[in-house]
Amino acid sequence: MQKLQPKIKDVAHVAGVSTATVSRALTQPERLSESTREKVFDAIRATGYRVNKAARNLRTRRAGAVLVLVPNLGNPFFSTILSSINEVLAANGYSVLVFDSQQPSAPGQVVSDYLLNGSVDGLITLDGNISIALGETLKNAQMLGNVVFCCEWSDSLPLPSIRSDNALGARLAVDHLFALGHRRIAHVTGPEDNILAQVRRSAFEIRCAELGLIIAPEWIIPGDFSLTSGARAAEQLVAMPERPTAVFCASDEIALSLISRCKQNGLSIPQDLSVVGFDDLEIAGFVQPSLTTIRQDRTGLGRLAAEELITRLNSAQSKETSRIILAPVELIKRDTTATASKEQARNILA
Amino acid sequence: MQKLQPKIKDVAHVAGVSTATVSRALTQPERLSESTREKVFDAIRATGYRVNKAARNLRTRRAGAVLVLVPNLGNPFFSTILSSINEVLAANGYSVLVFDSQQPSAPGQVVSDYLLNGSVDGLITLDGNISIALGETLKNAQMLGNVVFCCEWSDSLPLPSIRSDNALGARLAVDHLFALGHRRIAHVTGPEDNILAQVRRSAFEIRCAELGLIIAPEWIIPGDFSLTSGARAAEQLVAMPERPTAVFCASDEIALSLISRCKQNGLSIPQDLSVVGFDDLEIAGFVQPSLTTIRQDRTGLGRLAAEELITRLNSAQSKETSRIILAPVELIKRDTTATASKEQARNILA
DNA sequence: GAAGCTCTTGTAATCGATTACATCACGATT
DNA sequence: AATCGTGATGTAATCGATTACAAGAGCTTC
Known part of the structure; x- marks a missing residue:
């Protein structure tokens, strides 16, 4: 003893x-x-x-820790980013606290508590729904300079944001499908109130317009990134009298479940329908047919966000700039997209 | 200002x-x-x-925080558990620190640091590879009572462990396949050094023996839970002269990629090969054909582990019992398992 | 050889809470 | 009327580090 x-x-x-x-x-x-x-x-x-960490923290007025706010920890997209954030922060001597913003407790309250009571020095949020009130609170406490967005962002808060080039991703998807001869392309969106989903959608629409493609209103199918919403979208797709020949999904989860449900309904992928996802989850390369998708550099996103935060924590001056760092995206061609058949290619809306 | x-x-x-x-x-x-x-x-x-958290922590000699050690945060299996742990701990006023034990830094060192320097009050580990040295260190610091295993465990450490009934899971899988008429069942294992994978494997072997089934040595295919290992296992399977008619996979990821690779090689699932997974990842219900699998109650595992730890943190006495709490498992019948054809059923090894 | 530097180390104040102990007021008990 | 108990509050010690300031030693310089 x-x-x-x-x-x-x-x-x-x-x-x-x-x-x-x-x-x-x-x-x-x-x-x-x-x-x-x-x-x-x-x-x-x-x-x-x-x-003794508490004694040191008290004296130095630093926590040596960072909070990561994650919407839905269970989602593999986020947890990979979290892992990479963890790696960079740990290497720099910071601990990582996580909080799942999907939880019952009011996340705004929780976050401001963490930051204001000195539990953490900074915040990386993968959740874009930071309320204005929280922003005000943090600004008053001069804590706003210690917050970084990752993947998401908020137009109303002047904060740095590390994110993928979502617009480019959408363009790559459209261009790829167009090049394959597709002229009737649908889009399953992310949540309506999600800024990043909005960007993907509008870039999709703009690119289609630039290419002279007409999008029937019903081809914009509302989704929410989830598997469930993908299956729902598939039902809508197969029921359409004028079915699109290709679909660009706002997430891989949508794409995967959409494909599965379409197959259940007798469609062949990619012969009857080409599908492009977004994210490049690990599983995307391990399904049959393997998923063509827009890769996001999840590891890079996490790393860059962590590095940006560390830089800010080290620099004394509080700079509340809304610096944007774009992480590259990339089209990963796999097997869910194919050349449009003659019939598909000719079938342009009047 | x-x-x-x-x-x-x-x-x-x-x-x-x-x-x-x-x-x-x-x-x-x-x-x-x-x-x-x-x-x-x-x-x-x-x-x-x-x-001020630091001041309070210093004075009360409590951290109000718990460390969760996760092997591979990017794995959706773990991150769901983490989410549920987070929920329970947050509701009880604890913060959650995470550390990915896959990281370069020596996890043992990191963990003992966290516990001994007072950063956290306790530890929930989803990683079974806790070294004996770490166990000694924690015991000396009288911290061993504040550690709980979740999913995993270690026979050399007298710690409570919340885990699924892995043996039952394996039996359920075998029984299901047997009832469908399968007599030649393969198994893709988890990592050789993983205790939980060992239990699944040996329960598989025992049940097969009880049912009078013979397992050819090559039907025990080494894997490591990962997608990659599932694809590799598929290659081995299809190359077998005496191919099994069913396979029980130690994880859903193995099962999913195995199925995909088998299809690429011209096999039909479940007609040519029935497949059972383990975990019931969310995606399992959203692939085509949907995956028959053994469900683990991930939310329950996380919740129970968190509750067990909280109980221990609250009780002054340090009780280093190796209490085991088994979370139920359940066979989820979906579409990757089917009745063995006459030919399949008759084809028993000599 | 006095002054001034640099390098190393010690003394003691400090960070911001919690809490043991003391004090006081007030009503109950004898 | 003296004593005691109880509840509410204040005083000051304490948790365990960091760090401003001081001090001494050893060297250089004029």
């Missing part, structure tokens, strides 16, 4: 130095003579000493 | 009481008279006060 956790005083005693010296050995070892430094480290080893 | 964060002294001043009273209002409001209590809360509201 061992004693309680040794404290800095115990180490100082064993090493025969003052607590200040021990503290210096910990935080700025180069300031000590080599002999004392070694004495101290020996004592640390001998006692099994670990700095 | 606002001043610095108000402290308890400021609140006390505004309310015209002592700091002790403010503190009591926060932690044991029933001990104050109604009038002062209201005065204090008014002052708190007026000043926008938030308790």
Whole structure:
């Protein structure tokens, strides 16, 4: 049975130095003579000493931790990003706290608590629904400079945002389908109130217009990124009298479940319908047919967001710029898209 | 521009009481008279006060936080559990720190740091690879009572473990396939060193033996839970001269990619091969054909683990019992399993 | 050899809460 | 009327680190 956790005083005693010296050995070892430094480290080893985080945090007014706000932790898209955020932050000495904003407790309250009570130094949010009220609170506490958006953003908050080039992604998808001869392209959207889904949708519409494609209103099928919404969209698709020959889905989950449901309804993919997803989840390459999709660099997104936050935490000046960092997207051609048949290609709306 | 964060002294001043009273209002409001209590809360509201977590933690020697150690955060199986852990802990006033044990930094070191430096009060680990050394360290620091396994466990550490009934899962899978007439059943395993994978495998073998089924050595195909390993297993399967008619996979990811690769090789699922997975990932119900699998109650696992840890943190006595809580598993019959054809059923090994 | 530097180390204040102990007021008990 | 108990509040010690400031040692410089 061992004693309680040794404290800095115990180490100082064993090493025969003052607590200040021990503290210096910990935080700025180069300031000590080599002999004392070694004495101290020996004592640390001998006692099994670990700095008490709470005491250090109190004194230094830093938490050494970052909060990551995730909408739906269960979604593999987010958790990969989280993993990469974790990696960068850990390498820089920060702990990572997570909070799932889907939870019953009011996330705004929770987030401002974390930031204002000093539990964390900063926030990376993968959730774009940051309320104006929260923004105000953070601004008043001069905490707004320690917040970074990842994937998402909010037009009403002047915050940096690391995100994929969503518009480009949508264009790549349309161009790819167009090049294959498709002229009747549908789109299953993300949630209506989601800014990123809005960008994908409008870029889709604009690109179609540029290419002279007409989009029937019913071809814009509302979804919400989820598997369920993909299946629902498939039902709508197969029921259409003038069925599109291709569909661009706002997420891979939509695409995967849409494909599955279409097959159940007797459609062949990609012969009867070409499908493009968005995200490039790992599973996308492991289904049959494998999914053509727009890859988002999830690891890069997480890394960049973490790096941006660290930079901001280190720079004393609070700069509330709405800097935007675009992560590249890429068309991954797989097997759910195919050349339009003659009949499909000719079948342009009047 | 606002001043610095108000402290308890400021609140006390505004309310015209002592700091002790403010503190009591926060932690044991029933001990104050109604009038002062209201005065204090008014002052708190007026000043926008938030308790400083570091100061409170230092004084109370509690962190109000729990570390969750996750092997591979990017895996949807784990992240759902994490979400449910988060929910329960948040409801009980605990913050959740995560660490991905796949990371370069030595996870053992990191974990013991977190626990010994007071960053967290306890640990829930979804990773079974807790080293003996770490166990010793924690025991010496009398921290071993604050650790709970979730899904995984370690025979060498006397810790509570919340896990699925893996053996039952394997039996359910075998029984289901047997009832459909299958007599030649393969198994794609999890990682060889993974205790949970070992249980599934040995329960599979035992049940087969009980039913009088012979398992050719090559039908035990090594995998590691991953999509990649499922595809590899499929290659091995299709190349077998005496191909099994059914396969029980240690994870859904294995099953999904195995199915996909088998289809690429011209097999029809389930006509040529019945497949059972393990986990019941959300996607399992949204692929075509939808996956028959053993459901693990991921939400329940997370919840139970969190509740168990909270109980332990609240009880002063350190009880290092290796209590086991089994979460139920369930066979979810979907479309990747079918009655064995006459030829399949008759084809028993000599 | 006095002044001034640099380098190393120690003393003690400090971060912002919680809480043991003391005090006081007020009503009940004898 | 003296004593006691109870409830409400205040005073000050405390949690365990960091760090401003001071001080001493050893060197250089004029």
